[in-house]
Amino acid sequence: MVNSGTGLSIVTDPSVVSASGRGVIGESVRRPDGTPKVQGRFAFSSDLWAEGMLWGATVRSPHPSARIRSIDLSGAWQIPGVRAVVTYDDVPGNKMFGLEHADQPVFAHDVVRFHGEPIAAVAADHPDTARRAMEAIVVDYEILTPLVDPEIAIAEGTPPIHPDGNLFRRLVIRRGDMSVSGDVVVEGTYEVGMQDQAPLGTESGLAVPDDDGGIDLWISTQWLHADQAQVAASLALPEAKVRLHLAGVGGAFGAREDCSLQIHICLLALQTGRPVKMVYSREESFFGHVHRHPARMWYRHHATRDGRIVKVEGRFVFDGGAYASTSSAVLANATCFSTGPYKVPAVDLLGLAARTNNLPCGAMRGFGAVQTCFGHEAQMDKLATTLGIDPIELRLLNAMQTGDSCITGQIVTGALPVEEVIRSCAEAPMPVLAEPVDSPMMALPGGAGRTADAAGVKRGVGFALGWKNLMFSEGFDDFSTASCHLLDGVATVKSACAEVGQGFVTLAQQIARTVLGVDDVILAPADTHIGSAGSTSASRQTWMSGGAIELACRTVRQKLLSHVGAAFGVSVDDLDIVDRRIVSRHSAKPVIDLDVADAAPGVAFSAVEEHHHAPTFRLDENGQGNAHVSFAVAAHRAVVDVDVELGLVRVVEITTSMDVGKVLNPLQLLGQVEGGTAQGIGLAVMEEILLTAGKVRNPSFTDYLIPTALDMPPVNVAQLVEVPEPGAPFGAKGAGESPTISSTPAVVAAIRNATGRELPRTPVRPHDIAL
Amino acid sequence: MSEYCAYTLRVNGRDREVSDGWLGESLLWVLRERLDLPGAKNACEQGECGSCSVLVDGSLVCACLVLAASAVGRDIVTVEGIAGAIDGSDAVLSDVQEAFLTEGAVQCGFCTPGLIMAVHDLLDRVPLPTDLEVREAISGNLCRCTGYGRIMEAVWTTVRLRQVGGQAR
Ligand code: FES
Ligand code: FES
Numbered sequence: 001m002v003n004s005g006t007g008l009s010i011v012t013d014p015s016v017v018s019a020s021g022r023g024v025i026g027e028s029v030r031r032p033d034g035t036p037k038v039q040g041r042f043a044f045s046s047d048l049w050a051e052g053m054l055w056g057a058t059v060r061s062p063h064p065s066a067r068i069r070s071i072d073l074s075g076a077w078q079i080p081g082v083r084a085v086v087t088y089d090d091v092p093g094n095k096m097f098g099l100e101h102a103d104q105p106v107f108a109h110d111v112v113r114f115h116g117e118p119i120a121a122v123a124a125d126h127p128d129t130a131r132r133a134m135e136a137i138v139v140d141y142e143i144l145t146p147l148v149d150p151e152i153a154i155a156e157g158t159p160p161i162h163p164d165g166n167l168f169r170r171l172v173i174r175r176g177d178m179s180v181s182g183d184v185v186v187e188g189t190y191e192v193g194m195q196d197q198a199p200l201g202t203e204s205g206l207a208v209p210d211d212d213g214g215i216d217l218w219i220s221t222q223w224l225h226a227d228q229a230q231v232a233a234s235l236a237l238p239e240a241k242v243r244l245h246l247a248g249v250g251g252a253f254g255a256r257e258d259c260s261l262q263i264h265i266c267l268l269a270l271q272t273g274r275p276v277k278m279v280y281s282r283e284e285s286f287f288g289h290v291h292r293h294p295a296r297m298w299y300r301h302h303a304t305r306d307g308r309i310v311k312v313e314g315r316f317v318f319d320g321g322a323y324a325s326t327s328s329a330v331l332a333n334a335t336c337f338s339t340g341p342y343k344v345p346a347v348d349l350l351g352l353a354a355r356t357n358n359l360p361c362g363a364m365r366g367f368g369a370v371q372t373c374f375g376h377e378a379q380m381d382k383l384a385t386t387l388g389i390d391p392i393e394l395r396l397l398n399a400m401q402t403g404d405s406c407i408t409g410q411i412v413t414g415a416l417p418v419e420e421v422i423r424s425c426a427e428a429p430m431p432v433l434a435e436p437v438d439s440p441m442m443a444l445p446g447g448a449g450r451t452a453d454a455a456g457v458k459r460g461v462g463f464a465l466g467w468k469n470l471m472f473s474e475g476f477d478d479f480s481t482a483s484c485h486l487l488d489g490v491a492t493v494k495s496a497c498a499e500v501g502q503g504f505v506t507l508a509q510q511i512a513r514t515v516l517g518v519d520d521v522i523l524a525p526a527d528t529h530i531g532s533a534g535s536t537s538a539s540r541q542t543w544m545s546g547g548a549i550e551l552a553c554r555t556v557r558q559k560l561l562s563h564v565g566a567a568f569g570v571s572v573d574d575l576d577i578v579d580r581r582i583v584s585r586h587s588a589k590p591v592i593d594l595d596v597a598d599a600a601p602g603v604a605f606s607a608v609e610e611h612h613h614a615p616t617f618r619l620d621e622n623g624q625g626n627a628h629v630s631f632a633v634a635a636h637r638a639v640v641d642v643d644v645e646l647g648l649v650r651v652v653e654i655t656t657s658m659d660v661g662k663v664l665n666p667l668q669l670l671g672q673v674e675g676g677t678a679q680g681i682g683l684a685v686m687e688e689i690l691l692t693a694g695k696v697r698n699p700s701f702t703d704y705l706i707p708t709a710l711d712m713p714p715v716n717v718a719q720l721v722e723v724p725e726p727g728a729p730f731g732a733k734g735a736g737e738s739p740t741i742s743s744t745p746a747v748v749a750a751i752r753n754a755t756g757r758e759l760p761r762t763p764v765r766p767h768d769i770a771l
Numbered sequence: 772m773s774e775y776c777a778y779t780l781r782v783n784g785r786d787r788e789v790s791d792g793w794l795g796e797s798l799l800w801v802l803r804e805r806l807d808l809p810g811a812k813n814a815c816e817q818g819e820c821g822s823c824s825v826l827v828d829g830s831l832v833c834a835c836l837v838l839a840a841s842a843v844g845r846d847i848v849t850v851e852g853i854a855g856a857i858d859g860s861d862a863v864l865s866d867v868q869e870a871f872l873t874e875g876a877v878q879c880g881f882c883t884p885g886l887i888m889a890v891h892d893l894l895d896r897v898p899l900p901t902d903l904e905v906r907e908a909i910s911g912n913l914c915r916c917t918g919y920g921r922i923m924e925a926v927w928t929t930v931r932l933r934q935v936g937g938q939a940r
Contacts (some may be wrong), residue, residue, distance in 0.1 A: 028875070030872055030873070031872075031875075031877060033880070034871075034872045034877050034880075035863075035864070035872065037883050038848065038864065038868040038871050038872060038880075038882030038883055038887060039810070039850065039851065039854070039863075039864070039868065039875050040808075040809065040810020040850035040851050040883075040884040041812070041851070042880055043809075044809075044880075044881060045810070045811035046809075046812075046813060047803070049804075062819075113889075126793075127794070128793070157873075170814075190875060197915075199879070199881075199915055199917055200812070200813065200814040200820065200822060200879065200881035200882050200913065200915050200916075201812075201814065201879065201881045202813075205938075248880075249879060250812075250814070250879050250880075250881030251878075251881060251916050252879075252913050253915070282814065282815040282816065282817070282819075304782065331939065377795040418806075441904060442903055442907065443903060448907075450905055467846070475880060486927070500879060501879025501881075501916045502878065503878065503879070541930075542840075562797070576864060587862055638910075667875035667921070668875065669919055670875065670920070670921065671875050671916070671917055673917045674915045674917060674918035674919070674920035674921065675878065675915075675917050676918075677918055678917075678918030678919070679915075700815070700819070701815045701817070701819035701820055701913065702817070706913060706915060707908050708906075708910040708911075708913065708919075709905070709909045709912075709919040709922070709923070710906045710907075710908040710910040712918055712919045712920075714923075715918060715920055718857035
């Protein structure tokens with residue numbers, strides 16, 4: 001019923017394997033959804049269509065803070081073709097939603113707390129009709145002064161802008177002898193601007209009401225089951241009647257972890273009894289999802305004269321915007337990882353996440369670690385300068401390793417090859433680069449503007465190291481579910497894991513082929529007919545859902561081998577699968593050598609498994625505890641050219657090393673490294689949502705710039721450090737986020753190196769350099 | 772919203788009727804919503820991202836900036852037709868599409884149709900481009916996932932194969 005009329009399929013072509021080989025773990029296997037994607041046949045959520053479909057649109061507040069006196073919907077109803085208009089009053093169930101805390105109204109009703117907050121939604125025959133209806137709705141606002149400074153928001157005596165107060169979280173981490181002082185002390189205050197995930201596909205979905213009073217929602221999301229729970233609660237329906245299906249996702253990077261239009265379109269569909277589709281415009285998308293938290297961070301590092309860190313003090317203020325989203329978890333990450341992968345015997349740290357009338361902030365690739373990495377790496381360089389020590393030597397001197405304690409008291413038991421990552425990146429030969437004077441105008445800072453004077457361009461080199469946790473932390477029971485079904489050599493695997501572009505679909509097939517010795521692996525659609533896979537975030541899906549698929553396949557493999565063993569009178573322990581064949585181990589008799597596909601004709605084997613990672617624990621009042629599962633480290637070395645007079649920057653080259661555990665698909669991993677690095681470069685030199693008194697000034701790709709092919713240098717991968725991670729499927733660490741963390745501080749360090757400026761803020765703007 | 776009209780567009784070598792189009796509709800909208808050709812994408816609808824790129828009379832345009840009714844009488848090629856359009860072959864994939872797959876240039880794939888069109892357009896005009904020429908040519912096509920590294924590689928693979936293999940497909 002739901003398609004675009006062209007035979008679109010969001011799942012995929014099981015027959016395409018790697019160009020050579022079997023398409024197992026370790027190979028550069030092609031994406032199973034690649035062919036439809038290059039042909040334009042892949043069905044993204046914005047491509048869906050259903051018979052009798054209506055178009056939805058959302059009315060949003062033009063003010064960041066206001067009291068709503070009244071909402072007059074009559075103008076909208078007078079427009080022919082308008083089928084439904086819904087507001088807060090039409091929400092039958094929970095009128096509040098939220099990923100961690102339900103503190104956000106489905107529609108604003110008494111007060112508006114951020115620019116662009118939804119007020120109402122309409123459904124009409126044509127999107128232009130819906131847009132006109134939207135404009136015909138009259139909202140009478142009493143405009144209030146927005147609270148936009150997070151420090152003021154949490155200051156004593158500031159009136160709360162929400163019944164839950166203005167403080168999302170206050171996290172203290174204290175450890176060691178806090179009275180110690182270093183021979184050398186360096187101090188700094190750093191700032192990170194608000195970054196947008198800017199996935200190319202905007203928010204979109206299609207809701208189709210069912211005769212049973214329930215609803216089917218095709219949606220681009222990162223976490224089907226979290227959406228399902230929130231939609232069902234707001235619709236006052238049992239979860240079984242709210243069935244979510246993953247539609248093609250045009251990138252995510254954190255932007256799709258929270259609900260955007262999910263509840264709205266389901267309401268419209270239930271009210272009209274017709275399918276409703278909604279697609280955000282690019283402008284609307286900037287208002288329609290959470291962003292990377294802007295942060296202000298104060299640091300004081302103490303070290304001995306020979307460069308050993310003895311204590312770090314810090315205070316980090318994160319602006320969470322109007323609603324909670326994942327602010328609490330972001331702040332925990334930021335604070336836990338705020339000192340970098342360095343041995344720090346004593347810390348006195350305070351993290352604060354505040355509610356303001358700015359855009360809500362939540363998940364974005366790197367999740368808190370990005371902001372504090374910018375701070376701790378600037379501090380490391382400052383410390384190196386003050387001590388007169390080479391910055392790489394200083395990092396090596398303080399580098400953590402397996403067995404060391406984090407500032408939370410957690411002992412790192414898994415792989416932590418900090419030294420290898422630093423050395424391989426810092427010591428990588430510098431590629432041959434053309435000097436600015438020998439470069440075409442287009443390759444100078446300013447590019448197409450042709451403004452730079454090559455003679456005045458200065459080159460700089462910078463280095464940075466970052467780290468982050470993998471998977472969810474602080475006691476969350478994180479798990480993923482998967483099923484496997486095997487019949488005559490064809491495996492069908494299913495998981496609700498959201499493929500958002502990262503390539504989980506490829507890995508799922510690789511895992512099944514590796515475990516089962518089959519060639520054909522069909523991926524069943526991702527939907528809520530199976531248990532949760534958790535979120536596609538926190539670099540967790542290869543480990544969690546990859547692990548669940550591995551478990552389900554291993555159970556099926558065991559069943560297959562038992563079946564064959566019984567048939568031949570051989571113990572299952574004497575059987576193995578090697579490549580595509582079931583064979584008897586060493587000297588077992590009789591000698592068995594069967595093709596997996598022919599081993600049990602017509603007999604089906606199935607399993608459903610849940611994969612949980614090792615438990616984690618909450619942090620105590622001093623921020624101590626085993627809160628995290630695993631850690632990954634990465635480093636970047638950047639080369640920049642800077643036109644110092646105009647303040648223009650061009651990133652010329654970037655080299656990276658990364659701790660990956662094991663490479664499962666070299667080509668896909670490279671894609672994560674390059675793509676993640678690009679987003680870090682964006683945050684270093686161009687990407688920022690500009691807010692004035694809570695109002696967004698640049699909600700478009702004209703004014704919010706993301707790196708183009710001209711802005712992006714080649715990424716030189718110095719080394720992918722493979723130290724297998726205990727407990728991780730195939731020993732592999734998640735690789736989605738690490739490339740985004742150290743790239744930003746490396747680029748800014750390079751600009752400091754070229755200009756001699758302090759540059760305590762990212763993104764670095766022309767006036768930060770030139771004025 | 773009054774002017775509804777009927778007109779014919781020539782898309783991927785076929786005449787396609789638009790029966791009740793509103794004159795204000797963009798070519799992108801009509802392709803996607805009226806002609807069942809959702810290959811061209813809609814990441815910005817204001818000429819900034821290139822995800823909607825199609826060829827109109829052989830020129831690369833942003834379909835979001837073209838009024839559909841103004842494309843009457845022109846030859847429109849979309850990503851759905853690019854493999855067959857080059858030499859009328861019945862190939863399932865063009866060489867550029869194939870190279871995007873082998874080089875890992877596709878992640879979420881939302882930018883991919885536009886980039887496929889832009890790369891075809893470039894290599895048909897400039898068979899042996901420099902690195903900077905390629906970057907400039909695709910700088911109007913935003914990709915948020917890949918950082919462009921594998922996309923550049925796909926371009927070089929196509930260039931190489933066209934050199935050894937002769938002509939484009
Ligand atoms: S959709 Fe046409 S340029 Fe972005
Ligand atoms: S592959 Fe996702 S935007 Fe390019």
